[in-house]
Amino acid sequence: MTSFGPPSSVCRPRVLLIGPYDPHCGEYTFLAPPLGVWRLAGVLEAAGCEARVFDPNICSGTAPSGGIGGESAAPSGGIGGGNAVEAELDRVLASPWDVVGVSTTGMTLRFDLALAHQARRALPKAVMVAGGMEATFRPELTFELGPFDLVGLGEGERPLLELAERLRAGAALTGIAGTAERTPAGVARHYQSALPQAEMADAIAKTPYERMPYPAYWERLEMAYRVGALPFKADREARLAEIRSVRLITLNYCPMNCTFCSSTNFLHAAQGSIARVGRLDAEECLAMVRRIVAAQPGVRTVIFQDDIFVFTADARILPLCEAIVAAKRDGSLPADLQFISTNRIDAMTAERLAAMRRAGFRVLGFGVESFSENVLREFNKVRIYPYVEKNLALALELGVTPFLDLILTSPRSTLDDLATTVRRAYGWVLAGCEVGMYPYVIPFSGAAMADDPELAPHTVYRRQEVAGTDVAWDQPVKILPVDPEVRRAILAIEAEFEYWLAELAREVTHMPSRLRSLLWVACATPVLAAAGRRAPRRDEVVRELLDRLPGLDAAGRKAWYRRLNQQVSPLGPPRGTLRPASTRTPSGAVHVAVPA
Numbered sequence: 001m002t003s004f005g006p007p008s009s010v011c012r013p014r015v016l017l018i019g020p021y022d023p024h025c026g027e028y029t030f031l032a033p034p035l036g037v038w039r040l041a042g043v044l045e046a047a048g049c050e051a052r053v054f055d056p057n058i059c060s061g062t063a064p065s066g067g068i069g070g071e072s073a074a075p076s077g078g079i080g081g082g083n084a085v086e087a088e089l090d091r092v093l094a095s096p097w098d099v100v101g102v103s104t105t106g107m108t109l110r111f112d113l114a115l116a117h118q119a120r121r122a123l124p125k126a127v128m129v130a131g132g133m134e135a136t137f138r139p140e141l142t143f144e145l146g147p148f149d150l151v152g153l154g155e156g157e158r159p160l161l162e163l164a165e166r167l168r169a170g171a172a173l174t175g176i177a178g179t180a181e182r183t184p185a186g187v188a189r190h191y192q193s194a195l196p197q198a199e200m201a202d203a204i205a206k207t208p209y210e211r212m213p214y215p216a217y218w219e220r221l222e223m224a225y226r227v228g229a230l231p232f233k234a235d236r237e238a239r240l241a242e243i244r245s246v247r248l249i250t251l252n253y254c255p256m257n258c259t260f261c262s263s264t265n266f267l268h269a270a271q272g273s274i275a276r277v278g279r280l281d282a283e284e285c286l287a288m289v290r291r292i293v294a295a296q297p298g299v300r301t302v303i304f305q306d307d308i309f310v311f312t313a314d315a316r317i318l319p320l321c322e323a324i325v326a327a328k329r330d331g332s333l334p335a336d337l338q339f340i341s342t343n344r345i346d347a348m349t350a351e352r353l354a355a356m357r358r359a360g361f362r363v364l365g366f367g368v369e370s371f372s373e374n375v376l377r378e379f380n381k382v383r384i385y386p387y388v389e390k391n392l393a394l395a396l397e398l399g400v401t402p403f404l405d406l407i408l409t410s411p412r413s414t415l416d417d418l419a420t421t422v423r424r425a426y427g428w429v430l431a432g433c434e435v436g437m438y439p440y441v442i443p444f445s446g447a448a449m450a451d452d453p454e455l456a457p458h459t460v461y462r463r464q465e466v467a468g469t470d471v472a473w474d475q476p477v478k479i480l481p482v483d484p485e486v487r488r489a490i491l492a493i494e495a496e497f498e499y500w501l502a503e504l505a506r507e508v509t510h511m512p513s514r515l516r517s518l519l520w521v522a523c524a525t526p527v528l529a530a531a532g533r534r535a536p537r538r539d540e541v542v543r544e545l546l547d548r549l550p551g552l553d554a555a556g557r558k559a560w561y562r563r564l565n566q567q568v569s570p571l572g573p574p575r576g577t578l579r580p581a582s583t584r585t586p587s588g589a590v591h592v593a594v595p596a
């Protein structure tokens with residue numbers, strides 16, 4: 001039997017929840033309060049616990065100092081706020097917490113673990129629980145690397161409520177559904193079912209939006225994007241609408257089963273079988289939007305952050321749009337409130353797009369991933385292929401900006417696939433789409449591709465170290481294309497991209513995704529041309545990029561035009577711009593030079 005936790009009963013369990021931590025607070029970072037731990041805090045408080053969120057990401061020098069909304073947001077610190085975060089966490093840990101919950105993702109794991117070790121040093125008797133994506137998929141690794149007593153599997157509401165009940169009763173903490181624990185025979189998983197519809201809706205409703213430090217995030221983003229310096233009012237207003245957003249999740253998971261995706265498998269991993277899809281209905285969505293507006297009156301955009309917001313067979317979207325239009329008309333929602341959502345592109349029709357536009361959806365995200373049919377097949381997403389270009393055109397026509405996410409190479413892609421995606425992406429950027437590009441598949445724990453033994457030899461690992469401890473492990477960070485020619489090409493493109501991004505960063509504080517994607521295309525063109533593939537002309541792409549780059553005068557533009565037309569990476573890593581390859585790979589894995 002596991003023995004840990006307070007020896008006697010506690011009448012009001014005190015639970016500290018630590019959100020995933022990204023000290024770089026950069027482009028790919030948490031730009032919003034961590035919804036998961038906030039939702040858990042709301043549910044625990046409603047059940048009579050004392051629950052607090054420590055959000056380590058309000059940390060850079062641009063963040064306003066001091067606790068926000070009575071919560072434990074870290075004050076401003078140095079670069080990345082590392083020491084300030086540690087100091088602030090120590091201050092919070094001075095209270096006698098009964099439970100410390102640490103939320104994890106693959107991207108943030110080494111930083112999450114550092115905070116967990118710090119918490120354990122300060123509170124040797126507290127029950128330490130890890131939860132979130134990475135812990136759910138890799139409980140064994142989580143126990144090995146972290147000072148945890150339990151790992152939460154999947155949604156944390158039920159297991160944490162049960163844990164609190166047992167603490168109240170002074171009962172043993174073993175065998176809680178929705179947790180994994182260490183036993184002499186190894187790690188035991190106690191599966192739990194996904195939250196039923198009503199319980200999920202209740203948990204979402206308990207998210208304490210009033211207490212979440214959105215204004216602090218907005219302030220930081222406005223400074224990072226230098227909104228005040230934008231020359232035109234329309235640009236400033238557009239950027240503010242983008243920044244002053246609040247996130248809402250109305251779905252428990254996406255059942256599309258893309259082979260590179262981890263979140264599609266999250267609830268299955270916690271349940272030990274296929275979980276049921278659950279989502280709010282139109283009325284519940286509208287009630288949440290109203291609550292968000294009341295809780296955060298500065299909000300200009302509500303982001304429906306569901307993995308997919310509109311399904312192909314979707315009875316919700318039209319009534320929801322009508323209800324939003326009516327609420328705006330009767331004044332119960334601000335007339336200029338906007339919406340963003342991520343959707344299946346094959347679920348779009350002219351009727352739905354027009355209704356969404358009327359309701360105020362101005363940007364619609366689509367996980368397009370690739371313009372190559374072969375690659376979409378490999379991603380288990382080929383069903384969207386016939387709809388992609390047709391519906392992008394339709395959305396633009398109806399005044400909605402599509403935001404496409406693309407992965408430039410898949411493990412089995414060819415140079416032709418890569419060239420097709422680069423060419424089509426360029427065309428759609430020029431047509432008015434926003435595009436986010438990633439060079440290759442990141443093998444997130446829980447994704448089918450991450451578990452594919454055939455891909456193991458093509459997976460690159462990076463040595464990760466946990467600050468303040470001697471804990472280290474090799475984390476898979478990329479799956480490279482199997483074809484050596486494609487692999488060389490994407491690594492050359494990536495090296496060139498990293499080089500120019502670093503150069504441009506000296507000039508521009510924020511490179512929005514549309515500029516980054518043009519930079520990807522500019523970097524890809526010479527590599528593709530050298531490989532005999534049709535590609536846009538680099539000088540044209542560079543001109544398009546510079547036309548959209550804020551804050552450059554004519555002389556600066558001319559100088560950058562000359563510079564950016566040079567290629568620094570002729571089908572290989574540019575000399576002097578790369579750090580050594582990831583330090584270790586398991587036997588059999590390829591050793592390639594990888595930009596850090």
Ligand code: B12
Nearest residue numbers: 022029031032035036101103106107131132152155156263
């Ligand atoms: C919103 C979101 C973002 C937002 C904001 C995040 C935020 N601050 O909330 C933004 C846009 C910033 C973002 C950025 C990125 N994201 Co993101 N994001 C999401 C998304 C769509 C929703 C997250 C969410 O709010 N879920 C809803 C809440 C309620 O669920 P939850 O956080 O999982 O919490 C529940 C459980 O996990 C559990 N739980 C959580 N913590 C704890 C702790 C304890 C103790 C316990 C017991 C339980 C528990 O209980 C909670 C309530 O049930 C997820 C996909 C998804 N469906 O989850 C991807 C996802 C988390 N993101 C992902 C990625 C890859 C990224 C980026 C790298 C993307 C990119 N290339 O830029 C960046 C990286 C950020 C970073 N530095 O780490 C991946 C992570 C993969 C992995 N295995 O780690 C996901 C899973 C998407 C995917 N399909 O792969 N993201």
Ligand code: SF4
Nearest residue numbers: 254257258261264307
């Ligand atoms: S559609 Fe998006 S969320 Fe759904 S499985 Fe595919 S990648 Fe994951």
